[in-house]
Amino acid sequence: MPYHSLQISRIVQETPDARSFVLTVPADLSDRFTYQAGQFLTFRVAHAEGAVARCYSLSSTPGDGEIKVTVKRVVGGRGSNWFHDALKQGDAIEVMPPAGRFVLAAGTGPLLFFAGGSGITPIMSLIKSVLGKTRRPMRLFYANRDRASIIFDAEFQKLMQAHPGQLEIIHHLDAEKGFASPADVQAALKGFEVGHAYLCGPGPFMSMVEATLLQAGMPTSRVMIERFEASGNPAVPSEPIDDAEIVPAQIVIHLEGKVHTVPYHRGQSILEAARAAGLSPNSACEEGFCASCAAKRIKGRVVLANNEIYTKEDLDSGWILTCQGRCFGPEVEITYDTT
Numbered sequence: 001m002p003y004h005s006l007q008i009s010r011i012v013q014e015t016p017d018a019r020s021f022v023l024t025v026p027a028d029l030s031d032r033f034t035y036q037a038g039q040f041l042t043f044r045v046a047h048a049e050g051a052v053a054r055c056y057s058l059s060s061t062p063g064d065g066e067i068k069v070t071v072k073r074v075v076g077g078r079g080s081n082w083f084h085d086a087l088k089q090g091d092a093i094e095v096m097p098p099a100g101r102f103v104l105a106a107g108t109g110p111l112l113f114f115a116g117g118s119g120i121t122p123i124m125s126l127i128k129s130v131l132g133k134t135r136r137p138m139r140l141f142y143a144n145r146d147r148a149s150i151i152f153d154a155e156f157q158k159l160m161q162a163h164p165g166q167l168e169i170i171h172h173l174d175a176e177k178g179f180a181s182p183a184d185v186q187a188a189l190k191g192f193e194v195g196h197a198y199l200c201g202p203g204p205f206m207s208m209v210e211a212t213l214l215q216a217g218m219p220t221s222r223v224m225i226e227r228f229e230a231s232g233n234p235a236v237p238s239e240p241i242d243d244a245e246i247v248p249a250q251i252v253i254h255l256e257g258k259v260h261t262v263p264y265h266r267g268q269s270i271l272e273a274a275r276a277a278g279l280s281p282n283s284a285c286e287e288g289f290c291a292s293c294a295a296k297r298i299k300g301r302v303v304l305a306n307n308e309i310y311t312k313e314d315l316d317s318g319w320i321l322t323c324q325g326r327c328f329g330p331e332v333e334i335t336y337d338t339t
C-alpha cells in the first residue's frame with residue numbers, strides 16, 4: 001500500500017473545534033513528501049467498522065520546515081473525531097504522499113481568495129507561499145460562523161505585520177451579518193478583476209462565490225476550486241456512452257515504474273480493475289472530487305462517470321480520475337506515473 005508511517009511531533013489547538021497536527025517526515029521519505037502549496041495528504045483512519053481514508057489539506061507551506069494539516073471536527077464524523085479524540089503527540093499515523101491540483105497557476109497578477117471555515121487550510125498554505133516571495137497583491141475573503149471559530153486568526157495577524165500591505169483580509173462573520181451574499185463577493189472582487197480566484201469552503205458558499213465571479217465576467221480558467229465533499233450535482237459522464245460499444249478484455253496500467261496488463265470487465269472503473277489484479281494505486285474519496293487516484297490516458301477511450309476536478313483542457317491532455325474511469329474500445333493504456 002502507498003501509505004507511510006509518520007510521527008505526530010506536535011498538536012496545536014487552533015480553535016475549540018480545529019486542531020493542527022504537525023508531522024515528522026523521516027529523511028528517507030523527504031522526496032516522497034515534497035509538496036506544492038495547496039496540496040493535501042490522505043490518512044488511513046482506524047475505525048471499528050473498518051479503516052477509512054480521509055484527506056486533509058496541508059496548512060503548512062514548502063519552506064516552513066514542518067508539514068502540518070488542520071482538522072476541524074464534524075459532528076458524528078469518523079475521521080475528524082478520531083483525529084481529535086484518539087491521536088496524541090508521538091503517535092504514528094499512516095499517510096499517503098501529497099496529491100492535489102489546487103496549486104497556484106503561473107502568473108504575476110493579483111490573487112483573490114475565498115475561504116469558509118476549515119476551507120482556510122489550503123488557502124493558508126497558498127498565501128504563505130506567496131507572502132514575501134513575490135509582490136503579488138492578495139485579498140482574502142474569510143467567512144466564519146463567529147469570531148471564536150476563525151482558524152489561524154493570530155497567525156494571519158502576524159503574517160500581515162511581517163509583510164505590510166501585501167495581504168488584505170475581509171472577515172465575514174455569519175453571527176453578525178448572516179451568510180455571505182453575492183454583494184459581499186462583488187465588493188471583494190473590486191480591484192482584483194484581472195487576477196486568479198481560489199475558493200475553498202462549504203459547498204453552498206463556493207457555489208454562490210463561483211456563480212457571482214463568473215457573472216461578473218471572470219473566466220472559469222481563472223477560478224480554482226477545492227472541494228472537501230462531493231458537490232451533490234448529478235454526475236454527467238465526460239463523454240456520451242453507447243451501451244453497445246465494445247470494451248477491452250484487458251487494460252494496460254503503468255504504476256510505480258512497472259507495466260501491468262490486467263483483466264477488464266464492462267462497467268468496472270480502472271481503479272476497481274487495478275485492485276482486482278492485486279495493484280494498490282492511491283485513492284481516497286472514490287467519488288470523483290479529490291484526485292488522489294489521478295492518472296493519464298496513454299491510449300484508448302476512457303469516459304469519466306463523474307468529474308469534479310478536470311477542465312476540458314485537462315481531459316483533452318489525457319488526465320483521468322481512475323475511480324470514475326470506464327474503458328471503451330479495443331485497447332486502453334493508462335499511467336499513474338505522471339510526474
Ligand SMILES: Cc1cc2nc3c(=O)[nH]c(=O)nc-3n(C[C@H](O)[C@H](O)[C@H](O)COP(=O)(O)OP(=O)(O)OC[C@H]3O[C@@H](n4cnc5c(N)ncnc54)[C@H](O)[C@@H]3O)c2cc1C
Nearest residue numbers: 055056057070071072075076077078079080118121228290
Ligand atoms: C481534498 C480534500 C481536502 C480536505 N481538507 C480538509 C482540511 O484541511 N480540514 C478539514 O477539516 N477537512 C478537510 N477535508 C474534509 C475531510 O476529508 C473529511 O471529509 C471531514 O473531516 C469529514 O470526515 P469525517 O470522517 O469526520 O466524517 P464522515 O464520517 O465522513 O461523516 C460526514 C458527515 O456525514 C454524517 N454521516 C456519516 N455516516 C452517516 C450515515 N451512515 N448516515 C447519515 N449520516 C452519516 C456524519 O454525521 C457527518 O456529519 C478535505 C477533504 C478533501 C476531499
